[in-house]
Amino acid sequence: VTTAQASSRTELRRATASSVGYEPETFRVAEPSLQTDILIGNVDTTLQQIEAVLARLETKTRVRGDEERNLGLLLRLTAAWLEGLSSEEVASVLGWQISSLQRALHGERKVQASQSNRLILLSEIAILLSRVVEREAIGDWFRTSVPALHGLTPMEALRRRRGDEVRTVVASYLEPVFG
Amino acid sequence: MTVDRPPASLTVVCQVRFPPILSLLEEAGVAGFQEALRRSYPVTAVDHQVAFAVDAAQRQAPQIKQQAPVWRLQTEDERWTVSTAVDFIALETPHYPEWGEFRERLQFLLAAADRTLAPARSVRIGLRKINVMRHPEVARPRDWGKFLRSEVLPLGGSELPGVIRSCITELNLNDDRDGTLTIRLGPDPEDLAKYRVDLDYWTERKFRVMPDEMLMNQLEAYSKSMTSFFHWSLRPEMYKHLDPRPRPDRSQR
Numbered sequence: 251v252t253t254a255q256a257s258s259r260t261e262l263r264r265a266t267a268s269s270v271g272y273e274p275e276t277f278r279v280a281e282p283s284l285q286t287d288i289l290i291g292n293v294d295t296t297l298q299q300i301e302a303v304l305a306r307l308e309t310k311t312r313v314r315g316d317e318e319r320n321l322g323l324l325l326r327l328t329a330a331w332l333e334g335l336s337s338e339e340v341a342s343v344l345g346w347q348i349s350s351l352q353r354a355l356h357g358e359r360k361v362q363a364s365q366s367n368r369l370i371l372l373s374e375i376a377i378l379l380s381r382v383v384e385r386e387a388i389g390d391w392f393r394t395s396v397p398a399l400h401g402l403t404p405m406e407a408l409r410r411r412r413g414d415e416v417r418t419v420v421a422s423y424l425e426p427v428f429g
Numbered sequence: 430m431t432v433d434r435p436p437a438s439l440t441v442v443c444q445v446r447f448p449p450i451l452s453l454l455e456e457a458g459v460a461g462f463q464e465a466l467r468r469s470y471p472v473t474a475v476d477h478q479v480a481f482a483v484d485a486a487q488r489q490a491p492q493i494k495q496q497a498p499v500w501r502l503q504t505e506d507e508r509w510t511v512s513t514a515v516d517f518i519a520l521e522t523p524h525y526p527e528w529g530e531f532r533e534r535l536q537f538l539l540a541a542a543d544r545t546l547a548p549a550r551s552v553r554i555g556l557r558k559i560n561v562m563r564h565p566e567v568a569r570p571r572d573w574g575k576f577l578r579s580e581v582l583p584l585g586g587s588e589l590p591g592v593i594r595s596c597i598t599e600l601n602l603n604d605d606r607d608g609t610l611t612i613r614l615g616p617d618p619e620d621l622a623k624y625r626v627d628l629d630y631w632t633e634r635k636f637r638v639m640p641d642e643m644l645m646n647q648l649e650a651y652s653k654s655m656t657s658f659f660h661w662s663l664r665p666e667m668y669k670h671l672d673p674r675p676r677p678d679r680s681q682r
Contacts, residue, residue: 296464319457326461329545333465336540336639337547352547355461357452 296331297380300373303327307370321361321369325354328373331380334389343392343408344368371413378420398422437563437623443535443556443648444519447548447638453515459500461545462513469537470502470511511538516552518542518638525558528652535648536640543639551638555631556651560659561617562624564670570596570616573624576667581614581626593621608632610654626662628655 303324307317329340341351345368353359361369383391392405398419399407407416452458456475463473476499502511510521520538525531542548564576570583570593579586583596597615604610610630617623630651636644660668 295467299460299464323457323460326457326545327464330461330464330541332544333540335544337543340544348547352549355452355545355547356450357455357458 296327297377300324300327300331301377304370304373304377318360321366322354322357324373325361325369328369328376329355331376331385332388332392333385334387335392339389339392339405343372343405345409345411368408368411368413371417372408375413375417375420378417378424382420382423438523438559438561439525440521440523440559441525441531441557442519442521442559443531444517444554445539445542445551445636445638446517446553447551449515450546450548451515453500453513453546454497459513462541463500463502465541465545466502466511466538469534470504470509472503472505472507474501474503475499476501509534513542513546518546518548528649531652532645532649536645539638539640539644543637546638548638550635551644552635553631553633554636554644554648555629556648556655557627557629558652558655558659560626560628562626562667563620563622564667567622567624569593570621570624572622573616576664576670577624578662578664581662583615595621606632607634608651610658612658626659628658630655 303320306320307324329337332340332343335343337351338348341348344351344365346354346365350359350365354361379388379391393403395401395403396407396419399412399415402410402412404416404419407413450458467473477496497515499512499514503509508522508524512519512521518538520531520535522531562576564573567573567576571589573582574586583589583593583598593616595616595618597613597618600612600614602610602612608630609632610628613625613627613629615625617625632647636647638644663671
């Protein structure tokens with residue numbers, strides 16, 4: 251028996267990532283109504299995908315397996331976006347054990363319903379955060395004490411199940427008065 | 430003093446192998462890893478290896494076996510390639526600049542892998558440098574005697590009654606820390622006027638697959654050892670031809 255190998259390049263595509271970089275100065279806008287449009291100009295394909303998956307999860311599809319697949323995808327995309335965090339820190343902000351994160355990323359275990367709320371909350375925080383913090387600075391932001399969190403770092407607050415407060419703080423950065 | 434100018438071409442590959450991650454068989458499983466790297470490596474492709482098993486005696490119909498896909502991500506200029514499959518990640522460039530840039534890209538890759546794939550500890554790490562040299566005075570393999578040490582030439586550079594058609598010497602050296610340096614030497618099979626010094630330094634010692642100092646320092650030590658061996662293999666005439674000069678200090682840029 252002889253064996254020959256052939257390689258077929260079945261897929262080749264060019265990503266459509268935007269070249270538009272985020273500039274904090276764009277926050278100084280006079281009309282709050284314009285703010286959203288300007289912020290959307292800061293296109294990040296990872297965030298677009300996170301938003302798309304969140305929208306799919308909101309529709310609460312009844313197709314068997316869809317929700318599990320979407321949660322798995324949401325986990326991977328959110329982890330991808332959390333630049334500067336290690337896998338242990340990603341597990342920490344999710345309130346999971348590292349072994350749970352590994353099994354979920356490896357496809358050995360589905361994201362449990364009890365875990366999905368914190369995952370969705372973290373991805374929502376990621377979307378808000380993308381409008382105020384450059385991607386390269388995300389890791390530092392999670393590890394920096396925030397007065398509005400009573401001196402806790404966002405990572406500590408998330409670990410203590412105070413994710414709603416973190417989301418409120420990040421959302422407050424987007425208030426026009428903040429600029 | 431280091432050789433800053435590549436000899437003719439210098440391809441460098443770093444590969445980290447880990448226990449299989451079956452989710453990497455599917456596009457959804459690689460989505461996070463791809464997204465983490467997309468801004469730096471926007472060109473993506475997937476290679477499906479297909480194996481055909483043919484029974485020479487024709488007792489059985491040919492069998493086709495699909496193997497695990499290899500996902501490839503490239504920079505826009507295609508000078509850098511990241512690849513991953515169920516049990517490895519790798520960084521490769523056929524245009525090696527210097528260790529500093531390679532290290533930075535490797536750290537970024539390992540951080541992305543840790544965060545989006547969370548592999549278990551490595552089962553093998555390796556750094557490979559493939560030097561292919563040429564010299565204007567070399568037209569055939571025996572001409573390399575003037576430019577390379579005899580120890581790295583076929584049969585020690587002995588005069589042979591014929592023309593060398595092919596010759597690859599392979600040597601495996603174990604160090605005292607579970608590392609192995611595999612040295613493959615010989616005329617380049619694609620062009621016998623060129624000489625190939627293919628160095629592969631690897632270990633099965635387990636490392637966390639993340640950009641921590643332990644792993645990065647080990648790889649840097651391998652890189653330096655291979656560079657030292659390469660310099661040692663050159664005769665002064667070849668060394669001069671390569672025009673060695675100090676590498677720029679990246680911290681001064």
